[in-house]
Amino acid sequence: MNAALDWAAALDPRLVLLALLVALNLWATGITALSRAPRREKVLWVAVIFLCPIVGSVLWFVFGPKLWAERR
Structure with a gap:
């Protein structure tokens, strides 16, 4: 258990924020791709x-x- 805590404590906060930003961008892109918006609007977003x-x-x-508003 101490090895996992040591590893987590040694993480660079900038790396964690970068990983969260990449995940947010991928999530936003996926939701945009699944929406019923026109293609031009999707590309712009x-x-x-x-x-x-x-x-x-x-x-x-x-x-x-x-996306959640369109599926109701």
């Missing part, structure tokens, strides 16, 4: 998400296509 990773993901979360 994917470009915004990957060209401006932090701001793009936040903007997508607020204004992007909502």
Whole structure:
């Protein structure tokens, strides 16, 4: 158990934040691809998400296509 705690404590916080950002970008891209939005809008959102990773993901979360709203 101590080995796992030592490993977790030794992680660089920047690496953890980078991994979370990559996961958020991939999730946003996947949801965008599954939405019923027009292709042009999908391409635009994917470009915004990957060209401006932090701001793009936040903007997508607020204004992007909502997959859960379409399936009701």
